[in-house]
Amino acid sequence: MKRARIAHDGRIVWTEAIENGTALRLPDGETIAAADAIFLPPVTPGATIFALGLNYASHRAELGFKAKEPPLVFLKGPNTLVGHRGTTPRPADGNQMHPECELVAIIGTPARRVPAERALSYVAGYTIACDYAIREYLENYYRPNLRVKNRDATTPLGPFVVDAADFGDPQNLQIATRVNGQVVQKGTTADMVQSVADLIAYLSEFMTLMPGDMILTGTPEGVHFCAAGDSVECEIEGIGMLENRLVAAP
Amino acid sequence: MIAGTVYGVVLNDHDERGKLAGAFSEPPYKAPPKAPVLYIKPRNTLGVSGAPVVLSADLAEVEAAATLGLLFGRDAAKCDTASALAHVAAACLALDVSEPQANYYRPAVRQRCRDGFLPLGGFTPFYPALPVGEIVTDIDGAEAHRWPLSRLARDAATLIAEISDFMTLAAGDLLLIGLPHDAPRVTAGQRVRVTCQSLAALESHFVREDAL
Numbered sequence: 001m002k003r004a005r006i007a008h009d010g011r012i013v014w015t016e017a018i019e020n021g022t023a024l025r026l027p028d029g030e031t032i033a034a035a036d037a038i039f040l041p042p043v044t045p046g047a048t049i050f051a052l053g054l055n056y057a058s059h060r061a062e063l064g065f066k067a068k069e070p071p072l073v074f075l076k077g078p079n080t081l082v083g084h085r086g087t088t089p090r091p092a093d094g095n096q097m098h099p100e101c102e103l104v105a106i107i108g109t110p111a112r113r114v115p116a117e118r119a120l121s122y123v124a125g126y127t128i129a130c131d132y133a134i135r136e137y138l139e140n141y142y143r144p145n146l147r148v149k150n151r152d153a154t155t156p157l158g159p160f161v162v163d164a165a166d167f168g169d170p171q172n173l174q175i176a177t178r179v180n181g182q183v184v185q186k187g188t189t190a191d192m193v194q195s196v197a198d199l200i201a202y203l204s205e206f207m208t209l210m211p212g213d214m215i216l217t218g219t220p221e222g223v224h225f226c227a228a229g230d231s232v233e234c235e236i237e238g239i240g241m242l243e244n245r246l247v248a249a250p
Numbered sequence: 251m252i253a254g255t256v257y258g259v260v261l262n263d264h265d266e267r268g269k270l271a272g273a274f275s276e277p278p279y280k281a282p283p284k285a286p287v288l289y290i291k292p293r294n295t296l297g298v299s300g301a302p303v304v305l306s307a308d309l310a311e312v313e314a315a316a317t318l319g320l321l322f323g324r325d326a327a328k329c330d331t332a333s334a335l336a337h338v339a340a341a342c343l344a345l346d347v348s349e350p351q352a353n354y355y356r357p358a359v360r361q362r363c364r365d366g367f368l369p370l371g372g373f374t375p376f377y378p379a380l381p382v383g384e385i386v387t388d389i390d391g392a393e394a395h396r397w398p399l400s401r402l403a404r405d406a407a408t409l410i411a412e413i414s415d416f417m418t419l420a421a422g423d424l425l426l427i428g429l430p431h432d433a434p435r436v437t438a439g440q441r442v443r444v445t446c447q448s449l450a451a452l453e454s455h456f457v458r459e460d461a462l
Contacts, residue, residue: 046253046293048292048293048294050359070360072356072357073357073359073360074357074359075289075290075292075357075359075363076290077255077257077290077417077423078255078420079255079417079418079420080417137285137416139281139283139284139285139287140278140279140280140281140355141260141261141279141283141287141354141355142260142287142288142289142354142355142356142357142358143355143356143357144357145285145287145288146257146285146288146289146290146416146417147285147416147417150288150416150417151416151417152327152417152418206306206360206363206364207292207294207295207363207364207365208294208365209294210293210294
């Protein structure tokens with residue numbers, strides 16, 4: 001099943017995507033066209049949001065990192081999220097702002113000290129994130145620092161959550177970003193340094209992962225700086241396409 | 251008890267910044283910090299006064315940094331210092347527990363985000379003149395640490411203004427306003443009590459995981 005979280009008639013509802021994602025079935029059975037829906041980030045309120053830096057071999061090389069180290073994990077607040085077809089503000093001095101298409105694993109079962117071999121059975125589903133970075137704001141303290149990675153509405157998420165039960169191997173998916181139709185990132189989740197299962201094992205070794213918690217698993221190579229007005233599409237095989245537009249920050 | 255996100259700030263202790271002034275210009279930092287250096291304490295870390303803090307076998311001792319938490323009553327976005335504190339609805343004491351780590355280069359998720367590593371005291375209504383001069387930490391009944399909030403490099407209003415310049419501190423979020431660099435270390439079997447004038451006291455006892 002593919003699900004989407006939308007705003008409808010003054011409240012938030014989870015819907016089921018039908019007819020190839022072109023229509024959404026509401027909890028009361030009513031059906032609406034996906035084109036008319038107001039998509040919200042498919043997140044459980046309160047969820048912990050983990051993100052990974054430097055988790056694709058190609059992107060590590062591109063940025064000049066070599067040795068394998070412990071996973072570079074950071075956390076994000078819900079203020080960063082914005083739904084499918086939403087907008088992301090681009091600051092006037094953010095000339096090095098670039099999109100990062102990422103596979104997101106959503107936890108379904110409390111996980112503590114789960115070995116990698118069993119870790120995928122703790123995943124409820126998968127979605128797509130575009131974890132924008134603005135390199136001008138990088139500082140070498142708790143890097144990537146929150147001024148880079150925790151800005152409002154800089155992490156488009158969605159549109160759909162695909163149930164893990166309907167999903168094959170998460171480590172063999174094509175992943176791509178297009179800016180104004182031009183491909184700027186193209187890779188495969190097979191290139192992750194730490195797989196989804198490895199990451200669940202790593203995190204759950206020292207803390208409890210709870211249902212709804214999300215892991216943004218990092219991005220492949222392709223640093224492309226964007227301008228206000230750019231249309232950005234992030235696509236992952238088997239999940240769908242997440243659309244976003246950059247607007248000039250006031 | 252906390253519906254929003256808990257944000258904390260490191261390197262906001264004036265004494266610590268003085269000690270590290272030389273290191274700030276060396277690798278890996280290369281330049282002193284400009285923006286406030288923030289971290290997030292996720293929901294699994296939240297605990298309440300009176301509950302045990304559980305230490306797993308790999309932790310011989312932990313740092314127990316007492317601080318003040320400010321709970322937002324309304325969203326603070328791009329606010330100035332004059333209006334910053336008007337967004338705060340309540341205050342509490344917090345004990346930010348972490349595995350000791352001297353390095354600030356990478357986010358300290360493993361060190362700071364273990365289950366139960368943020369016990370909170372009860373909330374008191376906040377008003378700008380709330381007296382919060384010194385936070386005192388007792389361990390096993392004896393005073394172990396005391397720090398005046400005059401040590402903060404950025405006071406609460408300045409912090410809120412500078413953070414809200416690039417992200418919204420939302421209603422329901424909690425901001426921990428800084429950690430003392432000389433926070434005491436505790437180990438399993440010890441009891442910690444944090445007090446600060448009229449704020450509700452916070453008590454935690456530390457236990458070894460295999461003792462549960």
